Amino acid sequence: MSRRYPWQLDPRPDAPFxxxxxxxxxxxxxxxxxxxxxxxxxxxAYAGGIFPWFSDGQPPLWWSPDPRMVFRTDGVHLSSRFRRxxxxxxxxxxxDTCFGTVIRACAASPRPGQDGTWISDDMVLAYEALHALGHAHSVEVFDGDTLVGGIYGVAIGRMxxxxxxFSAASGGSKVALAxxxxxxHGWGWPLLDAQVENDHLLRMGAEHWPREQFLALVRRQVREEGFVGSWRQRFGVIPARQINDTFASSGPDA
Structure with a gap:
């Protein structure tokens, strides 16, 4: 049986995947x-359900796993203890008040089972460029003026x-994700892509979706009218305690 190899991408930036x-x-x-x-x-790539993931010294590698790890935006679980x-x-x-700080904090955060980070300097610069164009966004968690957690990603349409x-204080990433x-969910966006399986995300309510189911929803959502540009004003300033009653509890110790 012949072995299959991944496609070699055309060097043109607008070449199809x-x-x-x-x-x-x-x-x-x-x-x-x-x-x-x-x-x-x-x-x-993102509009086609594809994302880059590779280490320093490797060429860009592009992925679309099956199944896909996703959150329904009304399905994040927070433990009873954490909610208290x-x-x-x-x-x-x-x-979107400190996107560069968030992505660099994610790059510096140790990951179980990983030696180093996949968020290279080139990746940081690439997503900062997307942020400047209004397509990449961060949500930040502050204790006073101190950044204690955050999350970043890419928005296309309503996906x-x-x-x-990352967390710089216990629970910081949970609050950012929630x-x-x-x-x-309040904007009417039904799904948050989490890419690949992770025990922590599963405990917080992430689901496995077959790739075809995921891609069908992505194709629809990326065509919906979204918000290109900064989310700073639209998001506002939200007290963390306000998210407490938004999501279901996943048990006392989850």
Whole structure:
């Protein structure tokens, strides 16, 4: 039996990606190699349910795994214990006030089972360019003026593709994720892409979706009218304790 290899991308930034259904089974979801991280290529990738993920020294690798890890925007679970702590929290959430700081904090955060980070300097610059164009966004959690957590990702139409999050204080990333989901749900955005399986995300309510189901929803949502530009004013300043009653509890210790 001949071995399948991922597609080599055309060097033109606007060249189409191969169909996501042609991605490899092993490693799961590897679809293509090469190309660049230009804004047009990144936006084309996300609109097709594809994302980049590679380490320093590798060419860009492009993925569309099956199944896909997703959150329904009204389906984030916070433990009873954590929700009790939020009742007395003075933390606040904002959006797009320090995107560069958030992505660099995500890059510096240690990941279990990983030696180093996949968020290279080139990735940081690429997503900062997307942010400047109004397509990449961050949600930040502050304790006073101190950044204690955050999440960033890419928005196209009414679909949000989460990339990474971090905590500088216990629970910071949970609050960022829950706050983002709360806001997206209020805007009528049904899904938040979480890409690949992670035990922490599963405990918070993430679901496995077959790739075809995910892609069908993405195709619809990216054509919907969204918000290109800064989310700072639209998001506002949200007290963390306000997200406490938005989502279901997942049990006392989850």
């Amino acid at each position: 191969p169909p996501a259904q042609t991605a490899l089974r092993e490693p799961d979801g590897l679809l293509a190699v090469g190309g660049d991280l230009s804004p047009v290529r990144l936006l084309n 702590s939020l009742r007395h929290s003075d933390w606040t959430l904002r959006a 949000f593709f989460g990339e990474s999050m 706050g983002l989901a709360r806001c997206l």
